[in-house]
Amino acid sequence: MAKKYHITTTVNGDEYEYLCEAQQTLLDVLRDELQLAGTKEGCATGDCGACTVTVDGTMVCACLVLAVETDGAKVDTIEGMANGNELHPLQRSFLELNGSQCGICTPGILIAARELLKRNPDPTETEIRYWLAGNLCRCTGYDKIIRSVQAAAKEMRGA
Amino acid sequence: MDVRYEAPQTLEAAVALLAGATAPAKILAGGTDVIVQMETDLIEPSLLVDIKKIPELRQITAENGGFRIGAAVPGMELMAHKALNKAWPGVLDGVKLIGSIQVRGRASIGGNLCNGSPAADSVPPLIAAGAIARIIGLKGTREVPVEQIPTGPGKTSLAKDEIIVSFFLPARPPHSGDAYQRFTPRTEMDIAVVGVGVNLTLDNGGTCTAARVALGAVAPTVLLVKECADALIGTKVDNAALEKLAAAASAACRPIDDKRGTKEYRIKIAGVLAKRTALAALEVARKN
Numbered sequence: 114m115a116k117k118y119h120i121t122t123t124v125n126g127d128e129y130e131y132l133c134e135a136q137q138t139l140l141d142v143l144r145d146e147l148q149l150a151g152t153k154e155g156c157a158t159g160d161c162g163a164c165t166v167t168v169d170g171t172m173v174c175a176c177l178v179l180a181v182e183t184d185g186a187k188v189d190t191i192e193g194m195a196n197g198n199e200l201h202p203l204q205r206s207f208l209e210l211n212g213s214q215c216g217i218c219t220p221g222i223l224i225a226a227r228e229l230l231k232r233n234p235d236p237t238e239t240e241i242r243y244w245l246a247g248n249l250c251r252c253t254g255y256d257k258i259i260r261s262v263q264a265a266a267k268e269m270r271g272a
Numbered sequence: 273m274d275v276r277y278e279a280p281q282t283l284e285a286a287v288a289l290l291a292g293a294t295a296p297a298k299i300l301a302g303g304t305d306v307i308v309q310m311e312t313d314l315i316e317p318s319l320l321v322d323i324k325k326i327p328e329l330r331q332i333t334a335e336n337g338g339f340r341i342g343a344a345v346p347g348m349e350l351m352a353h354k355a356l357n358k359a360w361p362g363v364l365d366g367v368k369l370i371g372s373i374q375v376r377g378r379a380s381i382g383g384n385l386c387n388g389s390p391a392a393d394s395v396p397p398l399i400a401a402g403a404i405a406r407i408i409g410l411k412g413t414r415e416v417p418v419e420q421i422p423t424g425p426g427k428t429s430l431a432k433d434e435i436i437v438s439f440f441l442p443a444r445p446p447h448s449g450d451a452y453q454r455f456t457p458r459t460e461m462d463i464a465v466v467g468v469g470v471n472l473t474l475d476n477g478g479t480c481t482a483a484r485v486a487l488g489a490v491a492p493t494v495l496l497v498k499e500c501a502d503a504l505i506g507t508k509v510d511n512a513a514l515e516k517l518a519a520a521a522s523a524a525c526r527p528i529d530d531k532r533g534t535k536e537y538r539i540k541i542a543g544v545l546a547k548r549t550a551l552a553a554l555e556v557a558r559k560n
Binding site: 115116118134135136138157158159160162165171172173174176177178179181182225243244246247248 | 274277279300303304308311312322346348373378459
């Protein structure tokens with residue numbers, strides 16, 4: 114039987130303990146072991162960004178991180194974005210401005226956009242487009258996504 | 273597939289694990305290539321040695337007026353290092369083009385080099401910079417110019433028990449500049465059709481006294497092309513020198529046809545891009 118590794122990880126502020134095999138990715142574990150299926154699998158090769166999460170504050174593709182590498186780490190996923198029933202301003206603007214269509218890319222884009230606005234509260238359209246270059250969307254044509262991020266940024270700046 | 277994962281805290285422990293492996297072992301740095309290769313069954317290692325917990329691999333330190341960069345430092349950390357960006361903008365040009373922000377949150381220059389892709393974006397500027405890799409193995413430590421590490425697509429000159437610990441980037445003389453440019457149909461999330469790294473130094477009168485030019489994606493390994501450097505040295509990097517540089521770059525190419533470009537296209541683009549990159553390096557050098 115394959116060797117199992119005992120992992121303790123803080124996900125969205127809650128401590129999780131689980132067993133995994135060395136080759137299981139963080140994405141596999143989030144979805145299949147921890148039942149946190151908000152993080153989506155698009156390509157599973159780091160090209161599409163649908164599985165974007167943060168590990169110790171660094172934005173990564175969960176498909177390109179092994180779960181064993183996150184022992185003792187702090188992982189943040191889309192499930193931790195809303196504050197209880199109160200949506201994050203980015204989530205609200207994506208709803209209001211149709212920034213989401215089929216929805217597969219949306220959790221990754223929301224996490225990436227949140228990380229952008231943490232570092233740069235007033236990004237230009239070009240800065241938003243370059244920051245989100247690693248997040249592919251096959252529905253919206255990106256324009257509505259950009260407008261949604263701009264609207265949320267404006268709201269968050271209190272402008 | 274039964275894979276064992278180890279995350280040693282010291283170089284000695286990592287070398288011992290690799291040396292003692294009786295089945296295929298793989299070094300895990302950022303994992304942005306290794307994990308994809310595992311997922312797609314291109315490789316089936318039975319041991320993964322995660323080197324990210326070894327301090328020497330994670331530090332950027334000043335050394336002899338230059339820098340020592342841990343081989344597993346992620347790209348985003350390199351990009352955030354102001355002094356390194358100022359001294360070696362061309363090396364950072366290459367780093368910035370690796371994957372997305374998510375990928376650069378993990379991917380390192382040690383991994384980019386050891387993955388052995390002829391199109392690796394950080395390798396031409398590292399070679400142009402004259403970067404020296406420090407390698408540790410059972411027999412001790414050796415210092416190797418980066419251009420001697422790749423031996424073919426996916427292959428390196430490292431022995432089974434060897435690990436790249438760090439890269440040394442030397443002190444810069446005045447009026448030095450470097451640049452890396454790649455040609456791709458898209459600006460982001462693409463793989464080089466051709467990549468060119470140029471590093472040059474000017475004297476007070478603006479004459480080029482030293483140059484190194486490296487070409488990516490036009491041969492089985494990244495090429496350091498002496499004829500390109502010779503085209504620039506002793507000139508003011510004027511049009512005549514740039515035309516010679518372009519001809520030397522095109523002449524050095526031994527490319528393949530693939531979906532990104534034909535042989536003929538790559539040979540032509542290598543010359544054009546070498547000129548553009550030399551001008552970019554020249555602009556930096558004139559400001560320093």
